[in-house]
Amino acid sequence: MFTQFFGNYLLHQQLVSPEHLSEVLQSMKSTRLKLGVLAINAGLMTAAQVEKAHDEQQRVDKRIGDVMVDMGFLTKDQVENLLRTQPAGHLLLGQALVDNGYMTTTQFEQALNSYKQENSLSDADSANVSDDTARKLVTHFYNFSAGSNTSYMTGYVSLLFKNLIRFIGDDFTPMDARAVSGTLSDCIAQRIEGGLSAITIIDADASTMIEFASRFAKEQLTDADEYTQACVSEFINLHNGLFAVNVSNDTGVELKLEPQCYYDNLDISELSNACVIPVCFSFGTVNFIISM
Numbered sequence: 001m002f003t004q005f006f007g008n009y010l011l012h013q014q015l016v017s018p019e020h021l022s023e024v025l026q027s028m029k030s031t032r033l034k035l036g037v038l039a040i041n042a043g044l045m046t047a048a049q050v051e052k053a054h055d056e057q058q059r060v061d062k063r064i065g066d067v068m069v070d071m072g073f074l075t076k077d078q079v080e081n082l083l084r085t086q087p088a089g090h091l092l093l094g095q096a097l098v099d100n101g102y103m104t105t106t107q108f109e110q111a112l113n114s115y116k117q118e119n120s121l122s123d124a125d126s127a128n129v130s131d132d133t134a135r136k137l138v139t140h141f142y143n144f145s146a147g148s149n150t151s152y153m154t155g156y157v158s159l160l161f162k163n164l165i166r167f168i169g170d171d172f173t174p175m176d177a178r179a180v181s182g183t184l185s186d187c188i189a190q191r192i193e194g195g196l197s198a199i200t201i202i203d204a205d206a207s208t209m210i211e212f213a214s215r216f217a218k219e220q221l222t223d224a225d226e227y228t229q230a231c232v233s234e235f236i237n238l239h240n241g242l243f244a245v246n247v248s249n250d251t252g253v254e255l256k257l258e259p260q261c262y263y264d265n266l267d268i269s270e271l272s273n274a275c276v277i278p279v280c281f282s283f284g285t286v287n288f289i290i291s292m
Contacts, residue, residue, distance in 0.1 A: 001133075001134050001137060001158075001161050001162065001165065002088070002089070002090050002121070002133075002137070003088070003089030003090040003092075003093055003170065004089075004161060004165075004170070004172055004173055004174055005119075005137050005141055005174065006090045006093065006112070006115055007021055007025070007093060007173040008141070008173050008174055008175065009111070009115045009118075010097075010111060011173070013111065013114075015103060015107060015111055016097060016102055016103065017102075018280070020097070020100070020102045021173060022280070022282055023100070024093060024096035024097055024100060024102070025093070025171040025172070025173070025281075025282045026171060026282040027096050027100075028089070028092045028093060028096050028171065031092050031095050031096040031099065032095075033091055033092055033095050034064070034095060035064050035065055035068070035079070035082060035083065036050035036053065036054065036064070036105065037050075037091050037094055037095050037098070037105075037108070038082040038083075038085055038091065039068070039073070039074060039078075039082060040105070040108070040109050040112075041088070041091055041112065042082060042085075044073075044074060044078055044082075045068070045073050045074065046109065047104075047105040047106040047108070047109040047110075048106070049068075049071075049073050050105055051105060051106075052071070053067050053068045053071055053073060056071060065079040065083070089170055090112070094108040094112065119136070119137065119140055120136075121133070121136075131158070134158040134161070134162065135154050135155070135158050137158075138154050138157050138158045138161070139154055141174070142154075142157065142177050142277075144275075149196070149273060149292040152196055152198075152247070152292055153290065153292055155243070155246060155247070155250075156200075156243055156290060156292070157277065157290070159239065159242060159243055159246065160239060160277075160288060161174065163235075163238070163239045163242065164279065167215075167216055167235060167238070168212060168215045168216060168235075168281070169215055169281070171281060171282040172279050172280060172281040172282070173279070173280045174277065174278075174279055174280075175277075175278040175279070175280055175285075176278075177275040177276065177277050178275065178276050178278075179274075179275065179276070180268045180269065180271050180274040180275065180276055180289060180291075181268070181269050182267075182268065182269060183265060183266065183267050183268070183269075184201065184203045184263065184265075184266045184268055184289075185263075185264055185265055185266075186203075186206065186209070186224070186262075186263075186264055187201050187202060187203040187262075187263050187266055187289075188201065188202045188229060188232045188233050188236055188260055188261070188262055188263075189201040189202075189260070189261050189263060189266065190233075190236050190237060190240055190257060190258060190259075190260045190261070191257075191258040192240060192243075192244070192255050192256070192257060192258070193255070193256045193257075193258060194253070194254050194255040194256045195247075195251075195253035195254060195255060196247070196253065196255055196292065197292075198290070198291060198292040199271065199274075199289075199290075199291045200236060200240060200288070200289070200290055200291075201266070201268070201287075201288070201289035201290075202232055202235070202236055202286065202287070202288060202289075203286075203287040203288075203289060204284060204285065204286045204287060205284065206224040207283075207284060208281070208283060208284030208285065208286060209224060209228060209232060209286075210222065210223070210224055210228055211281075211283040211284065212232060212235075212281075212283075212286055213227075213228040213229075213231035213232050213235075214231075216231050216232070216234070216235045217231045229262050233260035233262070236260060237257065237260055240257050241257060243255075244256075244257060268289060271289070271291040272291060273291060273292055274289060274290065274291035274292075275289070275290060276288070276289050277289075277290065
């Protein structure tokens, strides 16, 4: 989740364009994380030192790790530890941006440090996003207005992003929430009743909905038919079910899920305490409408 919000931060700071971000999100899985980016993230080297090491490597026939050791920037143990590091998503994102020439190593270093500082995040938070860190990221980013359901909204959205990563893919960027208005067509909705009254809706254009359903079903779908609708419905039911379990475990409040419904025309303008959360995947934008 750190990666997804970092991508939005880069957009807000106008360090990358939406088009370039979408492009590198698609190429991240094939991106090879380089030692310099790992060293910068670990605070062991600066971007300037990494660039000096790469310049030196052009003049000698040595691996970059050996060059960094020879120049006194790293020890052999540090190189070995860095190379054993599990690649984190935000580092792959930065590496892809640098590889494609959309950012310099220095710009990436500055943006990453600024992002961590503004969100009061440690290196450990960026490497392993705990539930508390996820809620902190969501709270800082969306700043849901104070109210009796603020905690529910924060928990719902935090879990939503975790489930999107788990069941759909990590190639997305959450965008700023906006107020609801107008009418939706071809959307899936589910009501939550009990100790909390809510309605949750998934909305997207046909091609985006097909790809979303394909990823969830783990098979390639081609038509926006009833099966595609059923797959999207199952995702929202699964997510809402996990949310209900979390609420019950954390607060003792019991929730009941109503059956999912498909709407070809749904007026959302009168929903109370509602917002639209657009999530931009590499294949299109999926809108999550939440009213609590």
